[in-house]
Amino acid sequence: MLELDDVKTFYGSIMALKGVSLKIGEGEIITLIGANGAGKSTALMSICGIVPPRSGKILFRGRDISGRDPHGIVSLGISQVPEGRRIFPQLTVMENLDMGAFLRNDKGEIKKDMEHCFELFPILAQRRHQPGGTLSGGEQQMLAISRALMARPRLLLLDEPSLGLAPIFVRLIFKIIEKINREDGTTIFLVEQNAHLALQVAHRGYVMENGRIVLEGSAQSLLNNEDVKRAYLGI
Amino acid sequence: MDYFLELLIGGLTRGSIYALIALGYTMVYGIIELINFAHGEIYMIGAFTALIIASVLTMAGMSGLSVLILASVVAVIYASAYGFTVEKIAYKPLRQAQRLSPLISAIGMSIFLQNYVLIAQTSDFLPFPSLLPELPFMDAYAQFMGSSELIIVATTAVMTIILTLFIKFTKMGKAMRATAQDRNMAMLLGVNVNRVISNTFIIGSALAAVGGILIASHIGRINFYIGFIAGIKAFTAAVLGGIGSIPGAVLGGLILGWTESFATGYVSSDYEDVFAFALLVLILIFRPAGLLGKSTVQKV
Numbered sequence A: 001m002l003e004l005d006d007v008k009t010f011y012g013s014i015m016a017l018k019g020v021s022l023k024i025g026e027g028e029i030i031t032l033i034g035a036n037g038a039g040k041s042t043a044l045m046s047i048c049g050i051v052p053p054r055s056g057k058i059l060f061r062g063r064d065i066s067g068r069d070p071h072g073i074v075s076l077g078i079s080q081v082p083e084g085r086r087i088f089p090q091l092t093v094m095e096n097l098d099m100g101a102f103l104r105n106d107k108g109e110i111k112k113d114m115e116h117c118f119e120l121f122p123i124l125a126q127r128r129h130q131p132g133g134t135l136s137g138g139e140q141q142m143l144a145i146s147r148a149l150m151a152r153p154r155l156l157l158l159d160e161p162s163l164g165l166a167p168i169f170v171r172l173i174f175k176i177i178e179k180i181n182r183e184d185g186t187t188i189f190l191v192e193q194n195a196h197l198a199l200q201v202a203h204r205g206y207v208m209e210n211g212r213i214v215l216e217g218s219a220q221s222l223l224n225n226e227d228v229k230r231a232y233l234g235i
Numbered sequence B: 001m002d003y004f005l006e007l008l009i010g011g012l013t014r015g016s017i018y019a020l021i022a023l024g025y026t027m028v029y030g031i032i033e034l035i036n037f038a039h040g041e042i043y044m045i046g047a048f049t050a051l052i053i054a055s056v057l058t059m060a061g062m063s064g065l066s067v068l069i070l071a072s073v074v075a076v077i078y079a080s081a082y083g084f085t086v087e088k089i090a091y092k093p094l095r096q097a098q099r100l101s102p103l104i105s106a107i108g109m110s111i112f113l114q115n116y117v118l119i120a121q122t123s124d125f126l127p128f129p130s131l132l133p134e135l136p137f138m139d140a141y142a143q144f145m146g147s148s149e150l151i152i153v154a155t156t157a158v159m160t161i162i163l164t165l166f167i168k169f170t171k172m173g174k175a176m177r178a179t180a181q182d183r184n185m186a187m188l189l190g191v192n193v194n195r196v197i198s199n200t201f202i203i204g205s206a207l208a209a210v211g212g213i214l215i216a217s218h219i220g221r222i223n224f225y226i227g228f229i230a231g232i233k234a235f236t237a238a239v240l241g242g243i244g245s246i247p248g249a250v251l252g253g254l255i256l257g258w259t260e261s262f263a264t265g266y267v268s269s270d271y272e273d274v275f276a277f278a279l280l281v282l283i284l285i286f287r288p289a290g291l292l293g294k295s296t297v298q299k300v
């Protein structure tokens, strides 16, 4: 479904991705783990065209999307829940969800999807007319995920959805990630620092260090890998 | 009392024009954080275009309301095209640059457009035909409010309401608000931010052109410099109300209009600018974000 081939991305003269290659198959949950500053968020922003790669290829369903405008990339079916949620603070919950469906025109279906989000996260239904900025961190994360789902993505990119959340919210959100994957067939690319959790839901994983992929394998093999255990699982 | 009413209406009229122009400043600032110094020139170009079209139509034997409507439509389209083009030429290439660069580019654009009209037209004041119709029912109130004043105030009110509804309820309006709050996130949701920015310039320019036609027709003369003065005043209004805020732009425009009107009426017309800018300084000291400015309302 998605393939990165020797992707190099720069901030000015600083190289943040130093030749990243990875593959995500249709229907998979793939995780990318790594320490602070490894380049995980940059990888997601490169895929979405916000920080386009300087060299290398990004193939989505066989087509090279590197160098396309972000709105063109989104329209192919890639949604992102970015780091820090990035809820529009002065738009209401419903308006935030409307923005998720920005590229769609099927009003009736959009309404159904919104109701579906409210079923997944009933708290959002209660808050529907409230400005996004007034929600709690956990509620904002639910809204950010719902907003991304409103686009009906084929590929959902999640950047540290567990960050700063209470364990109860984290479990809820991971349950829903698995559900989206199982029931809607949405492919998931999950960036996490919480490697233990991520490797429990993921099929396969990649480990990133310093802008490079240093390790890859099935979730099980990574969980048992001595280096991963030491560096990311704290065992 | 009659004198007071007259000043009140005069300030309301003046303030409406400031509001129409201030909306363009505030919308552009809200989206790209740029003070579009060339905005006043768009207002001036709107007025000049209306003058040229109205003259041609009058020579062709047309008269009355049809001249006003045709001239306004052409002027609004023409001024919008200018606003659109200014953004593409002078600001878009500098979007990644430091903040000072587009600001300098804006000042350059302002000077260029002024001098372009100066050369193409003349430095003298040109008479502007009174295109606004006389409303018979206003005769009874002629003492303190003329037809053209009523038309200016009503047009501003209608434009502001339409703009507010547009921003609140349409898809493009929501995209504009989203882009103003977090541009990259809007992009991640599929918003074509270049198009949003262009639309913002087009809408702001159209409003300024309407203001230009109204005031030129009311006062009866224009020259290449009217955009500079009105631009500074409207910018003051936008800052007064809280730059980035749409209701703030209208409120700021009206307060500024009244301040000037009362200062002229009760003190001296020499002091109208002194009062206007003193008010701005006071607001900036006690409410740096302006009356309805973002950092006070939007704090989360």
Ligand SMILES: Nc1ncnc2c1ncn2[C@@H]1O[C@H](COP(=O)(O)OP(=O)(O)OP(=O)(O)O)[C@@H](O)[C@H]1O
Binding pocket: A011, A014, A016, A034, A035, A036, A037, A038, A039, A040, A041, A042, A043, A083, A193
């Ligand atoms: N806008 C930027 N300008 C300059 N450098 C940046 C920018 N964003 C990130 N970087 C740098 O790029 C590198 C990778 O950052 P990135 O945000 O991708 O890391 P990350 O793996 O997501 O880290 P974290 O787990 O802390 O979110 C870091 O060294 C960071 O300092």
Ligand SMILES: [Mg+2]
Binding pocket: A040, A041, A042, A083, A159
């Ligand atoms: Mg990150």
